[in-house]
Structure formats: C-alpha cells, structure tokens
Amino acid sequence: xxxxxxxxxxxxxxxxxxxxxxxxxxxxxxxxxxxxxxxxxxxxxxxxxxxxxxxxxxxxxxxxxxxxxxxxxxxxxxxxxxxxxxxxxxxxxxxxxxxxxxxxxxxxxxxxxxxxxx
Ligand code: AMP
Ligand code: ZN
Numbered sequence: 001x002x003x004x005x006x007x008x009x010x011x012x013x014x015x016x017x018x019x020x021x022x023x024x025x026x027x028x029x030x031x032x033x034x035x036x037x038x039x040x041x042x043x044x045x046x047x048x049x050x051x052x053x054x055x056x057x058x059x060x061x062x063x064x065x066x067x068x069x070x071x072x073x074x075x076x077x078x079x080x081x082x083x084x085x086x087x088x089x090x091x092x093x094x095x096x097x098x099x100x101x102x103x104x105x106x107x108x109x110x111x112x113x114x115x116x117x118x
Contacts, residue, residue: 004050011047011103024076030069032076032108041111042080042087046073052104055093073108082110 005012013019014033021033024044035043046069052062070089077087087110092099 006051040109044108046106053102073106
C-alpha cells in the first residue's frame with residue numbers, strides 16, 4: 001500500500017487491488033475507475049492513490065495533485081467518448097452533498113443531459 005493509506009477505506013482497498021474495480025486510468029499519483037452505482041451512462045471516479053481526505057483538509061502542496069485529478073477527469077471523459085457531448089466533474093463534500101466516502105474523489109458524469117443537478 002502507498003503512504004497515507006487507511007486500512008478501513010474502500011478506495012484505499014481499490015488502490016491496493018483488495019477490492020476489484022473496472023480501472024480506466026492509473027498513473028503514479030491517481031487512478032480512475034467506473035462508479036459501482038452509476039448515475040449516468042458514464043460515471044467515473046478519479047481518486048488519489050494516497051488517502052487524501054476532504055477538500056478543506058487538503059494542503060497547498062496538494063494543488064498539483066488536485067489539478068492533475070481534474071486533467072485526468074478530462075482525459076477519461078475523452079476516452080469515454082463524451083468530450084463533445086459534454087460532462088460534469090464534481091466533488092461531494094459533507095452531508096448535504098451526500099458524501100459517502102472520505103477518500104477524496106472526483107465524479108466524472110456524462111452520456112446524457114445532466115440538467116442543473118446530478
Ligand atoms: P460520494 O457520495 O461522493 O462519497 O461518492 C462515493 C461514490 O463511490 C458513490 O457514487 C458510490 O457509488 C461509489 N462507490 C462506492 N463503493 C464503490 C466501489 N467498490 N467501486 C466503485 N464505486 C464505488
Ligand atoms: Zn482511502
């Protein structure tokens with residue numbers, strides 16, 4: 001397991017290969033895989049390999065990582081063929097956003113009109 005791994009975290013277990021995932025991208029700092037309960041025809045999650053938690057607990061030195069996550073989100077959207085039709089990249093933070101897992105992740109959603117909330 002990489003540094004800053006939480007043995008109880010589902011996404012850390014996915015990073016370690018202890019829980020299977022349909023991986024669509026992996027590099028030295030992030031990975032991307034299909035969401036198990038997709039909200040749209042394309043629903044991909046982009047996560048750091050390390051157990052970074054909440055947006056408001058990230059540090060200045062995480063800015064490169066977060067920027068990379070967004071760029072990988074764009075790249076997997078392109079690979080999924082939704083670049084032209086459009087997509088949404090979002091982060092859920094806290095109860096009102098319905099956040100379930102505290103390992104930082106971007107949702108990449110597309111493949112249908114998403115309306116103003118999705
Ligand atoms: P959030 O509500 O932003 O915390 O999103 C967590 C997301 O993780 C949800 O959309 C879940 O469907 C997804 N999820 C939970 N467990 C898994 C898993 N084992 N593989 C893929 N996606 C998962
Ligand atoms: Zn984790």
